[in-house]
């Protein structure tokens with residue numbers, strides 16, 4: 001049977017762990033603000049009409065005007081009180097709550113985990129969908145769209161921290177990052193992302209680029225079935241209590257490799273478990289998290305368009321009917337299904353290519 005929505009009245013402190021730090025943990029109360037569960041709204045396309053397309057662009061190419069708007073959106077979100085479901089604090093807690101054991105699968109004592117399986121891509125698509133709608137509604141701009149951190153682009157600057165996130169003191173800044181990564185493209189020698197966790201510190205810039213292309217090729221091209229790329233089946237009763245990022249047999253290639261690599265690379269080596277980005281409990285406290293996941297979401301679409309293999313979403317009912325809860329821009333608690341997230345154009349989303357450097361890993365044979 002598919003995963004159904006959890007009972008939100010049963011919440012426990014979440015426990016964060018990280019593969020690089022065996023035995024270490026971070027206990028956090030990230031329970032969602034009390035809401036009346038009798039008023040859960042079922043998602044329907046007609047209740048969320050597309051007024052204007054949301055055109056998601058590469059962050060390193062954003063115009064000064066767009067950067068200003070992006071800043072304003074996060075300022076407004078950060079200014080909301082922390083019990084407001086639209087606040088930045090609650091937005092961050094949503095990630096913690098469904099990843100680190102705060103909620104259990106309904107009528108069981110089994111942790112609800114949205115990572116390491118076929119739920120990963122659709123859950124995060126819904127998450128950024130509502131996050132983006134909230135930011136747009138705070139701005140009063142229904143066309144507002146998230147930017148994507150184009151870290152797979154090794155050609156024209158996508159592979160560093162985008163400059164808008166590296167301005168100390170802005171609403172897009174997070175001091176809990178690796179200090180070197182946080183220099184972003186502003187640095188004269190911009191630090192390059194490492195898509196491989198455990199990449200050797202001694203690599204030259206061109207070796208880093210080769211390594212990144214290699215990781216991308218394997219995650220996107222070699223992984224030619226949904227099972228490999230998106231991850232394996234997770235249904236009601238699947239118990240991931242012993243599964244973590246370094247031991248996740250059902251995890252998909254994009255999630256476990258480049259996606260995880262970016263989390264690790266961005267997090268602060270001096271912080272507990274390399275937070276913020278390095279551990280689920282705190283990752284979404286960094287505004288760059290949402291731009292990171294916008295790129296992951298874009299790459300899901302790119303993967304489907306690559307020739308060869310069986311690159312289609314699963315059709316299993318346990319996948320299509322899996323349910324999640326989110327807050328929308330009016331603070332409604334909304335129940336969504338995986339099946340409604342599979343066509344991003346139906347959600348009003350469009351991805352604009354970066355000028356150069358799109359998907360050059362496609363032709364990179366390791």
Ligand code: C2O
Pocket residue numbers: 095099115124259263280283293
């Ligand atoms: Cu929910 Cu990037 O992880």
